[in-house]
Amino acid sequence: MLATLDSLTDGFITLDRGWRITYFNPAAEAGLDMRSADVLGRSFWDVFPGAPGTEFEENYRAAMAQGEVRRFDALYPPLNRWYRVSAFPSEQGIALSFADITASHEAHQQLLDMNTELERRVRERTEELRRTNDELAAFTLAVAHELREPLAGIAGFSRAVEERLAGRQDQKTRHFLSRIRAGVTRMEGLMDALLELAHVGRAPLERRRVNLTALVECTVEILRTQEPGRDARVDVAPDLFAEGDARLLRTLVENLLGTVWRASAGQPRTVICVGRRDEDGVFYVRDNSADQLPVPAPDLSRPHELLRVDGEAGGDRLALASARRVIDRHGGSIWAETTAEGGQMFCFALPSEVSSRA
Incomplete structure (x- = not known):
């Protein structure tokens, strides 16, 4: 049995009901930078002074008192490492199986940080795009409205010229006047389309x-x-x-x-x-x-x-x-x-x- 526990790649520790360490496998020695000879028979809380008051103590005492398996991830500050722990209760006490997940936890945290930064940048770009669109729409509205007055003037003066030259227009003059009116009509249509385009982009x-x-x-x-x-x-x-x-x-x-x-x-x-x-x-x-x-x-x-x-x-x-x-x-x-x-x-x-x- 001990040979099997010694071959585990995860750390494995057993505690009696008085919280004394009764077994400490080689993977636990490597994962915690400790020697089994230095910890066997000692109180768990003395060997791990950073555990009291943390998730480790809360889960270990619950496993011991309530006889239920507890699984959790937690940071052990003295070693600045993250561990994934399973606590198994027994009649003799509890057995602790754990693995160092510091690298994967840091990678996950980096991914979360990157996502947070990406979301921040997306919000900034979205707000920048919204401001740009609002400015463009406002500019479009202003230009379209401002062009109406000079276009109305062109249309009015072209009608005045046509009336003044009534009966004296040659074919070329009539062509020029019709082209002016057609151009004014087309520009008015374009302005209406621009105003509509701006409205479509802003309407809720x-x-x-x-x-x-x-x-x-x-x-x-x-x-x-x-x-x-x-x-x-x-x-x-x-x-x-x-x-x-x-x-x-x-x-x-x-x-x-x-x-x-x-x-x-x-x-x-x-x-x-x-x-x-x-x-x-x-x-x-x-x-x-x-x-x-x-x-x-x-x-x-x-x-x-x-x-x-x-x-x-x-x-x-x-x-x-x-x-x-x-x-x-x-x-x-x-x-x-x-x-x-x-x-x-x-x-x-x-x-x-x-x-x-x-």
Whole structure:
């Protein structure tokens, strides 16, 4: 029996009921920097003066008095080492089995410290990003508002010139004036899109069940009002429901539907379909107009590219950037595809959807 205990890699000590050390194996000698000849027969509390008043005494006395096995990890300050201890009661006293876990404990503590530091840095970066976003949104709002006055002036003066030259305009003059008005209109649209983009990034989320079908129908009515003579049909599936912020989802629908509506403006007849795929629950806004020229689908996974305002597509880029931000705020995903007819199709998925066929 002693030969077996002597061969253990863990320290092993036995105590009688008077707390005298009766056995001290070689692993205990190595783990505690003591010789068995110097401790056998002595009181445990004399040999280990740092134990009283600690977890060691609490657990050892409980094991001795209550006859229950106690297991714990604790630091022994005199040696500055951590030990994993098991105390086994017996009729003769208790047996203590222990292992030095200082290295693993320090590694674990270093990992905890690293995690704490990482969390601190993430909080700092998050707060820095929040401040940057707030400043950017405030700047965007200020610029968009400040540009309205000079644009209104340009529009007003162009109308005044047109009235002053009434009946005396040549073809080139009329072209110049129409280009001025078109430029003002486009800039006003871009400013509205910038204001909307800033609002999407700052508005708090108020999640509830939202009827996307109703949002689509409302948006279509607005688009028809803007172009009353346009030959267009919009087919929307009934009872499309999703969970999210109603205001932001309205922005999403308006931007996606408006982008497809504008993209198909050159077609003899516009046909747009809005629905939800049964197999994966993905919503889509698709242009079904026939005989279109293939147009590369915009890469909605690169939001910074969408913010590059250039030419006539600038408004649509900002609209898609707003749509992407709405989806990001909801923790969903969005992408674009080109249909077989060459039109646009936008797909999006929202998490925790309660969408259903009511």
